[in-house]
Every structure is written in C-alpha cells, then in structure tokens.
Amino acid sequence: MSDAPNLAEFVSWFRLVTPYINAFRGKTFVLAFGGKAIAGPLAKTLAYDVNLLASLGIRLVLVHGARPQIEEELREKGLESRYHRGYRITDAATLDCVLDAVGSVYLEIEALLSQGLPNTPMANSQIRVIGGNFITARPLGVLDGIDLQYGGTVRKVDGEGLKAQLALGNIVLLSCQGSSPTGEIFNLQMEEVAEAVAVALKADKLVFLTDSSGITNEQGELLDELTADAANLLLKEAPWLSNDLKRALPSAVRASKQGVGRAHLIGYEQDGALLQELFSREGIGTIISRESLERLREARADDIGALIALIEPLEEDGTLVHRPREVLEREIEKFSIIEHDGMIVGCAALYDHGGGVAELACLAVHPAHREWGYGEQLMRHIESRAAGVKRLFVLTTRTVHWFIERGFALEGVEALPEQKRQMYNLQRRSKVLVKSL
Numbered sequence: 001m002s003d004a005p006n007l008a009e010f011v012s013w014f015r016l017v018t019p020y021i022n023a024f025r026g027k028t029f030v031l032a033f034g035g036k037a038i039a040g041p042l043a044k045t046l047a048y049d050v051n052l053l054a055s056l057g058i059r060l061v062l063v064h065g066a067r068p069q070i071e072e073e074l075r076e077k078g079l080e081s082r083y084h085r086g087y088r089i090t091d092a093a094t095l096d097c098v099l100d101a102v103g104s105v106y107l108e109i110e111a112l113l114s115q116g117l118p119n120t121p122m123a124n125s126q127i128r129v130i131g132g133n134f135i136t137a138r139p140l141g142v143l144d145g146i147d148l149q150y151g152g153t154v155r156k157v158d159g160e161g162l163k164a165q166l167a168l169g170n171i172v173l174l175s176c177q178g179s180s181p182t183g184e185i186f187n188l189q190m191e192e193v194a195e196a197v198a199v200a201l202k203a204d205k206l207v208f209l210t211d212s213s214g215i216t217n218e219q220g221e222l223l224d225e226l227t228a229d230a231a232n233l234l235l236k237e238a239p240w241l242s243n244d245l246k247r248a249l250p251s252a253v254r255a256s257k258q259g260v261g262r263a264h265l266i267g268y269e270q271d272g273a274l275l276q277e278l279f280s281r282e283g284i285g286t287i288i289s290r291e292s293l294e295r296l297r298e299a300r301a302d303d304i305g306a307l308i309a310l311i312e313p314l315e316e317d318g319t320l321v322h323r324p325r326e327v328l329e330r331e332i333e334k335f336s337i338i339e340h341d342g343m344i345v346g347c348a349a350l351y352d353h354g355g356g357v358a359e360l361a362c363l364a365v366h367p368a369h370r371e372w373g374y375g376e377q378l379m380r381h382i383e384s385r386a387a388g389v390k391r392l393f394v395l396t397t398r399t400v401h402w403f404i405e406r407g408f409a410l411e412g413v414e415a416l417p418e419q420k421r422q423m424y425n426l427q428r429r430s431k432v433l434v435k436s437l
C-alpha cells in the first residue's frame with residue numbers, strides 16, 4: 001500500500017509524456033557531446049538515455065568530441081597545446097595524438113551503447129551503431145598568418161548516406177575528424193560537425209550537452225528559451241558564459257537559422273538531463289529557435305484532441321462546464337489557442353450574443369504555464385476579436401478575483417442576455433462578471 005502514491009505518480013507521468021513520444025517518433029535528433037561527458041561519471045546513464053530515445057523510434061546521430069583526451073595525449077608526449085581563434089593548431093605530431101584520442105573515445109562510446117546486461121535499462125536492446133566517411137573536410141589554412149595545418153572544417157556532409165542508415169534504424173556515431181578528397185585527415189570542431197550534420201539532415205532537434213545547465217543572464221538566472229537573434233546578441237555581450245557554451249551557442253544559432261527545428265543546450269553533469277529536457281513542458285536547459293516558441297492563433301479542427309486534453313481536467317474538477325467533442329467540433333472557430341513549442345497550453349472562446357454583447361468562455365491554461373501570463377494574453381486577444389462588442393461577460397466559479405483585477409465587475413444574473421439567462425445553471429451558481437469594452 002505504501003507504493004500506491006508512487007505508482008499513481010508514475011502513471012500520471014507516463015500519460016503526460018505520451019504526446020512527446022507520439023510527436024518524436026520518426027524524427028531526427030543530432031546529439032553532440034564532448035569528451036568531458038564521456039570521461040564523467042554519468043557516461044553510462046547517458047548511454048541508457050540514448051538507448052531509450054532509439055527504442056521510441058527517434059532517428060539519432062551522435063557527434064562526439066575528445067578535447068580532454070587529446071590534451072592528455074599531448075601531455076604524455078610532451079607536446080604543447082596551441083589554439084588560434086578557438087581552433088587547435090594541429091601539426092603532424094598533434095594529429096597523431098588527435099587520432100589516438102578520438103579513436104579511443106569512439107570505441108568507448110560504442111562499448112557503452114553495446115551494453116545489454118539483465119536488470120539494466122539496456123536489457124534486450126538491439127542497438128546498431130555505425131560510423132563511416134560521412135564527413136568530407138577541408139583545411140582551415142592560414143588565419144592571421146598562422147598555419148593551422150591539419151586543423152580543418154566541414155566541407156560536405158553526405159546527408160543521403162546518413163538518411164539511409166537512419167532509415168534502417170541504425171544510430172550513426174560521428175567523431176570530430178574528417179577526410180579530404182586527397183585522403184588527408186583533419187581535426188574538426190565537434191560543434192561545427194554537429195551543426196553541419198543537423199543542417200544537412202534538416203534535423204528536428206540539435207542537442208548540445210555542455211558543462212552548463214543552459215544559457216544564463218548576468219544574474220545567473222536560466223534563460224529557458226531564446227530566439228536565434230536574441231541568442232546571437234547575448235553571445236556578444238555575455239563574458240560569463242562557459243567555454244563550452246561559447247563554442248556551442250554560435251553553432252546552435254546558425255543551425256536554427258538554417259532550418260533545424262530546435263537547438264537545445266543542457267548540462268551533462270545532471271543525471272537524466274536529456275530526458276528531462278525533451279519529455280517535460282518546462283525542460284531544464286535553454287532552447288534556441290528561429291522564432292519565438294510561443295504562438296497565439298485561432299483554433300483549427302485538428303486541434304480538437306489537444307483541446308480536450310487541456311480542458312478535460314478542469315471539467316472534471318468543476319472549474320469548466322463540460323463540452324462534448326461534438327460541441328467543440330461545431331464551435332471550433334470560436335476558440336483561440338496558445339502554443340508553446342508546438343504544444344497547446346492555453347485556450348479561450350468568444351461567443352457573440354448579439355446586441356453588442358459577447359461572452360468570454362472556456363479560458364484555460366495548463367497548470368505548468370499559469371505563471372507565464374498566458375491567461376491574460378488570451379483574454380486580451382479575445383477582447384481584440386470582439387469587434388463591435390460593447391459588453392463582454394464571463395461566468396466563473398473559481399476565478400472571480402482574477403477577472404476583477406483585470407477590469408471585470410460583478411453583476412447579477414439579470415445582466416446576462418435573455419437566451420443565456422434562460423440557460424443559467426442554478427446548481428453551479430456561477431458568478432457573472434462584466435467588462436465594458
């Protein structure tokens with residue numbers, strides 16, 4: 001009996017993530033992480049989470065770096081680590097260290113994704129991890145008089161080859177190195193590889209796992225979402241960002257501007273960060289998108305299922321009057337909705353009763369978003385839709401003070417239009433509030 005609350009919470013959570021499972025199936029995600037994530041204590045659980053995403057039908061490309069491992073190889077051989085403009089100056093001796101380190105990390109990731117012990121999240125999994133010559137590189141050449149030698153950048157991505165492997169259900173694992181048409185090997189920046197791959201695939205998501213939980217403002221407060229333009233501006237004015245973020249954020253911005261659905265920046269030091277970011281409304285990191293994640297629009301017929309899911313809990317607890325599906329289908333053009341990252345999180349309806357009188361009805365916002373001002377945005381939008389309306393009324397049992405604080409005044413049932421007055425439910429005893437427009 002003591003486990004009953006936990007089981008109920010589990011069932012509730014499972015139901016909440018179902019829309020994300022349905023939305024993500026068949027989509028393409030590019031996950032990028034550096035050598036520090038693999039060297040850290042949570043590498044094994046990261047592999048578990050990657051396995052879970054694959055089992056849900058998500059097409060995955062993993063791009064890994066190896067900076068700390070390369071640094072260790074250089075120290076062991078007594079070589080100096082040199083950078084210019086954020087790129088490693090890679091001579092022949094350094095390239096040998098790069099190849100050793102990258103190869104070692106690649107094999108370690110492959111091994112992590114090959115686990116299958118009983119009583120672990122990867123039991124009975126059948127992950128196929130493949131690599132290949134999907135990245136064609138070119139040399140960076142001479143920058144500011146400094147020859148970067150085997151330091152390179154992405155020239156081309158074999159997008160069709162990658163898509164073919166993803167269609168077979170394989171996870172593609174790519175490293176931070178690439179070959180040129182002449183057969184030379186070049187050391188690449190992991191972030192640039194991930195960006196180029198995500199753009200070539202028109203990926204739905206590009207996720208960077210960094211040493212920070214996300215982008216913060218100067219006060220250290222997490223910014224949960226930014227447009228690409230706002231992120232680009234912040235990058236120029238934010239010296240407090242970590243080195244990981246300074247490398248990943250420009251790639252996230254460029255990818256967003258070139259058609260990648262969403263770019264996420266999360267921390268690899270928090271267990272389960274990937275799942276929390278992808279499968280919860282709030283997330284735990286920062287999302288970069290070309291345009292704002294928030295969109296207020298008029299409802300369509302294909303929104304009815306999501307509308308029902310939003311208002312059903314409020315109907316069950318008596319906050320809203322029950323509206324059968326057929327009523328919603330008939331009256332869908334009266335509804336306006338707010339979307340956040342493609343999910344409907346709020347709605348409201350406008351009913352015109354004639355004579356300059358209209359009703360604001362079914363104003364509902366998902367509990368996780370009620371502090372974001374969506375209710376007021378919906379109310380203002382309904383008021384803007386009410387062209388020619390002089391008096392707007394609302395019936396409510398739970399939110400009287402909320403409406404009073406926004407210009408509505410309590411009135412009696414006699415203030416309702418005749419037809420609405422005849423339909424007034426004496427058992428609910430809803431309060432009548434009216435606002436002059």
